[in-house]
Amino acid sequence: MDLRAAGIQARSAVRSTTESLVPIWHPSPNFGPRRDGLEPSLVVIHYTAMDSAEAALERLCDPAAEVSAHYLIAGDGRLWQMVREEDRAWHAGAGEWRGQKDINSRSIGIELDNRGDHPFSELQMAALENLLQDIMDRWGIAPDGVIGHSDMAPGRKFDPGARFDWQRLERKKLAQQRSFGENPQAAAMQSFRALAHDAGFTAEADDEVLLAAVRLRYRPWAKGPLEPTDLSPLRNTIRRT
Template identity: 60%
Template sequence: MASAEAALDRLCDPVAQVSAHWLIAEDGRLFRLVPEDRRAWHAGAGAWGAVTDVNSHSLGVELANDGAAPFPAPQMAALESLLRGTMARWRIPPAGIIGHSDCAPCRKADPGPRFDWARLARNGLALPTPQGCADGDDAAFVAAMRRAGYTATGDLPHLLAALRLRHRPWAKGPRDARDTGIALGLAARLPVDPARSPA
């Protein structure tokens, strides 16, 4: 959307059939749109781990952004504050913080390549990118991604795009040993409790 106001109008329009628990404007203003104990319609069709109805098992946080611009410092600070609160209230571990591109990689690319996942990870608010490279064929990569929670698709191009959007946003070309190393590192982490996984 072009602005937070445009996003707010859409999220509050019953005709649009989309909603979220929270919206954060570029300047850090926070809008509570749906109580956290109620279902919002932000994730659409997607899956994470064993959960196939992400809307019913998640808290939706939307960030006002046109899809190409960086995320401003006030907006990121407001997001960090919100995450600390929601993670404490609902006992969500860092592994439970995911993006739309994680749970619906065939349909969604947000929050996109300019979102600072590393900043969240440094502050304990998301999983860090695993280190290292690993050998393995395409089937091993897909299997590792599915064990890591990426169960919405088994399609290699979409899984590779989802991994890179979050962990290697400027990487190009075919899957390589770095991608496989990240996927295996994610799969080796403690399993996510899907019932507490915000998207």
């Protein structure tokens, strides 16, 4: 097959994945009703940290494991649904976002077949984008309601990890866009914590753990002590009221 034909075939595969969002129904027993009449206002993105999508699917549907998610996307773009969106899947655990706890009752969980140490495939990202758009339209979820597991549970969880392409979602308005100011103010931990809190990072964490969680979301390549550019991505993430 020549390169042109290979390119056409690849584009066709992406289209077929993104244009057809009928998930494979594979019900999990691990769910319950959403509490206090809550409806989804967040989407939490995870990686599975397992060797295959099939292994993750088995665990997410194992009653002994007591974990689940609403959706699972394989590396080749296959999409499974395990829990109805109206129900409360058990994917987020302890943590909080914007001062609110019980994230399971407030969110839809999406698991991505990835160990966390390699890039997410094009087919997988294309399927995720289409799924996110459908969910956000269906429930009226704004881009700032799409978060990573590490955002709401800093220091406890690290997914979807440093290899996840948040900027790709931001460009398509499927996640809160970062803002890099030309003249950021001098970095100070007090200012950083205030900005992080206003952006939604309200879970209890010391300075080092909070900095690591924010960097994992916005600047996963960054190392060392707090610097001015750590504040920049947070400046435009404050929810408009």
